[in-house]
Amino acid sequence: MTLKLGVPSKGRLMEKTFDWFAQHGITLQRTGSDREYAGAVAGIEGVSLILLSAGEIPRELAAGRIHMGVTGTDLVQEKLALWEQLVEPVEELGFGHADLIIAVPKAWIDVDTLDDLDAAAAAFRAAHGFRLRIATKYHRLVRNFLRDSGVADYALVDSQGATEGTVANETAEAIADITSSGETLRANHLKILCDGMVLRSQATLWRSRTAPMDERIRKTLKELEARLG
Ligand SMILES: Nc1ncnc2c1ncn2[C@@H]1O[C@H](COP(=O)(O)OP(=O)(O)OP(=O)(O)O)[C@@H](O)[C@H]1O
Numbered sequence: 001m002t003l004k005l006g007v008p009s010k011g012r013l014m015e016k017t018f019d020w021f022a023q024h025g026i027t028l029q030r031t032g033s034d035r036e037y038a039g040a041v042a043g044i045e046g047v048s049l050i051l052l053s054a055g056e057i058p059r060e061l062a063a064g065r066i067h068m069g070v071t072g073t074d075l076v077q078e079k080l081a082l083w084e085q086l087v088e089p090v091e092e093l094g095f096g097h098a099d100l101i102i103a104v105p106k107a108w109i110d111v112d113t114l115d116d117l118d119a120a121a122a123a124f125r126a127a128h129g130f131r132l133r134i135a136t137k138y139h140r141l142v143r144n145f146l147r148d149s150g151v152a153d154y155a156l157v158d159s160q161g162a163t164e165g166t167v168a169n170e171t172a173e174a175i176a177d178i179t180s181s182g183e184t185l186r187a188n189h190l191k192i193l194c195d196g197m198v199l200r201s202q203a204t205l206w207r208s209r210t211a212p213m214d215e216r217i218r219k220t221l222k223e224l225e226a227r228l229g
């Protein structure tokens, strides 16, 4: 048995993860053609590289199918109820910084806080006969945050991408999504509520609390943690 390490299979997260491991003397590589999701590890014995969608890594860690994995804090906390019982953060990697925020149209000059949003939501329902819609793919995190903030009169609508466009497309009145440079929000004439920060996320190395381990894997894990910490 080898220690299974799950890493994002493409894009900025994959490249930066490969760089981060390289800085610690461990070479991760995609092998085969560009389209083949196979990988190799050099610089440490007994580790297999598993290339996965960043969004699937939390589930694989929770199910114990991988021992370690790299993905964002946002995806772990969104995809896993009781995430602390299933995974443990080993190291924050210092990239993939993104804030999950609530944003509304810039043109809503009276709405700058969650309290304002709550009032706007009640007024919206009275005027339109249906609830103010917030588009997001972060259902769990946003629902919990709005519950704790006392905002009640809204409906979440699912948006798996291009979420900032839903307001112009009239499928939502507000959005909850991640922002990094803020460019996408600006381009879509949206503003962040002053107290609308749901979660600060960054790429993190996680350890599964459920993955089965024999002596050899336990030893490899210790060595990896010593070298990466
Ligand atoms: N613009 C950005 N800047 C920095 N980090 C980002 C940005 N967009 C997303 N991220 C982070 O990257 C991670 C992966 O997000 P992404 O949406 O690319 O993954 P995904 O849903 O698995 O994608 P796919 O299913 O296409 O593989 C998340 O933790 C997210 O917070």
Ligand SMILES: O=P(O)(O)OC[C@H]1O[C@H](OP(=O)(O)OP(=O)(O)O)[C@H](O)[C@@H]1O
Residues within 6 Å of the ligand: 160, 161, 162, 163, 164, 177, 178, 179, 180, 181, 182, 183, 184, 185
């Ligand atoms: O603040 P910014 O630097 O503009 O980055 C934020 C954007 O990046 C992500 O989108 P991504 O490119 O992953 O595409 P997606 O909308 O399909 O998720 C996120 O969903 C925002 O739309």
